[in-house]
Amino acid sequence: MTSITRRRRSKGPDTRAAVEDAITDAMTRLLTSGHTFTSVSVEDLAKESGIARSTFYMHFRDKGELVRRLMKRVTQELVGATNVWFEHEHPEQRVVLHQALKSISQVYIKYQAIMLAVSETSAYDPDVAAMFKETMMHLMANMRAVLKGGQKAGWANADASPEVADALTxxxxxxxxQLLTVQKPAQRERMIEALTHVMSRALYA
Amino acid sequence: MTSITRRRRSKGPDTRAAVEDAITDAMTRLLTSGHTFTSVSVEDLAKESGIARSTFYMHFRDKGELVRRLMKRVTQELVGATNVWFEHEHPEQRVVLHQALKSISQVYIKYQAIMLAVSETSAYDPDVAAMFKETMMHLMANMRAVLKGGQKAGWANADASPEVADALTxxxxxxxxQLLTVQKPAQRERMIEALTHVMSRALYA
DNA sequence: CAACTATCGGACACTGTGTCCAGTCATAAT
DNA sequence: ATTATGACTGGACACAGTGTCCGATAGTTG
Structure with missing residues (x-):
């Protein structure tokens, strides 16, 4: 399949990818400049991308698919950030947890336009919602695993149920x-510290 | 104002309220029977209410206002449920906290159609979002106050910052x-117990 | 009975969506 | 150099939904 798709008949070396980048970039630009995802019409997006409206539909079934693809990019990086903690040798150390939470928040900040679009869209688009749910399930499973491991190793609170892991996630x-609506780094740090507090208190023995 | 509004010219004793009840009831019915708020058009709603579409606009500016009014009803009850804990003489007792969380969850269950509609709509409707934010602010302020009071009284963890209260809220x-997507009462109880665990651990000294 | 007014029901302009297709044009194959 | 290809254009289309407006209808009140 891939080879067929990639046989670059006509146009430049990688037109398909180029156009899709133009579209995703345009959306990111529009979101960053204050527009809501819902308020951006396909026509707006096409204009900003410098393509015809109908061209959009050659690359994406609808706006939902655009979000889903943007989300895919971020999800990997987000999971990577969580693994700072999930796969660490010493998850019982508060600093490690704090660093992981910082990494996670940085992913949110880096991709804030996308994160906000996802949370906006998943409220009413079933497909996006399903994808978002899947990511959350994945993270909750990891969190549960760490908790269980910690309980076996003795550093985690034996009273903490798997549902505690879910709630923390x-x-x-x-x-x-919420962090994204806050500008001052000091306030952001305070929020991360608060998350660290709640998590370490809930989990550590 | 009220007296003017209530001068019931024409039609039954309280037609205005009656029609609006018919509309809100119809919306609740449609939401309960599985429809998404977004997927219910004003026409659907009018049909279900037994009124003309244009009549809807005589009572509500748009669908957003309908949610806002439904929300108003619930907010009071929700705040009431939180006060089980906020205004209790002994908020340091775990049972009191547990009971409060149970009350809160019961409000969510009782009005689940509305709660889901609100969280769906507030993702893209600025007015609903503002109203939702206000309620959250209110609850966070209460939570912070309880924490501060507890720290003065000595039963609350001195390390817990106001941001901890926000995170818990x-x-x-x-x-x-999330509780609403779960059916089994046992699982729901486990989730409430988990919330109790996290909160008591985070707050109590 | 007459005045009032909420409701009806249909028309209207408008915005946005997703599909379709004939026409254009740069490129790759011959 | 010529031709075939296929992505892109740009406009038209049908459709669904929104919010407004207005004349007609019908029930209530004085």
Whole structure:
């Protein structure tokens, strides 16, 4: 399949990717400049991308697919950030947890336009919602695993149920989103510290 | 103002309220039967309410205003539920906290159609978002006050910052929403217990 | 009975969506 | 150099939904 798709008949070396980058870049630009994802029409997007409206539909089924693809890019990086903690040899150290939460928040900040678009869209687009849910499930599973491992190793609180891991995961997600509405780095740091506090208290024995 | 509005010229004793109840009831019915708020058009709603589409606009500026009014009803009850804890003489008792969280979750369950509609709409409707934010601000302020009071009284963890209160508030909100997708009472109880665990650990000295 | 007014029901202009297709044009194959 | 290819254009289309407006209808009140 790939080779067929990539046989670059006509046009430049990698037109397909180039156009799609132009579109995703345009969307990111529009979101960054204050527009809501919902408020950006396909026509707006086409204009900003410098393409015809119908061309958009040659690359994406609808606006939802655009978000889904943007999300895919971010998800990997987000999971990577969580692994700072999940796969660390010493997850029982508070500094490690704090650093992981900082990394996670940095992913949110780096891709804030996308993160906000995802949380906006997943509220009403079933496909985006499913994808978002899947990511959350993945993170919750990891969190549960760390907790279980910690309980075996003795550093984690034996009273903490798997549902505690779920609750903490949701908390981190929501708070990172809230973090984006805050500008001052000092305030952001305070919020990360608060997350560290709640998590370490809930999990550590 | 009220007396002017209530001068019931024409039609039954309280036609205005009656029609609006018919509309809100119809929306609740449609949401409960599986429709998304976004997927319900004003025409659908009018049909279900047994009124003309144009009549809807005599009572509500748009669908957003309908949500806002539904939300208003619930907010009071929700705040009431939180006061089980906020205004209790002994907020340091774990059972009191647990009971408060149970009350909160029960409000979410009772009005689940509305809660889901609000969280769906506030993602893209600025007015609904503002209203939702206001409620959250209110709850966070209360949570901060309890924490501060507890620190003075000595039962609360001195290390817990005001941001900890904020994080916990967001956690409870998100988790109660998630609670609605769970059917089994036992699982719901486990989730409430998890919230109790995290909160008591984070706050109590 | 007459005045009032909420509701009806249909028309209107508008915005946005997703599909389709004939025409253009740069490129790759011959 | 010529031709075939296929991505892109740009405009038209049908469709769904929104919010406004208005004449007609019908029930209530004085």
């Amino acid at each position: 949701w908390m981190v997600e929501r708070c990172c989103l | 967001w956690m409870v909100e998100r988790c109660c929403l």
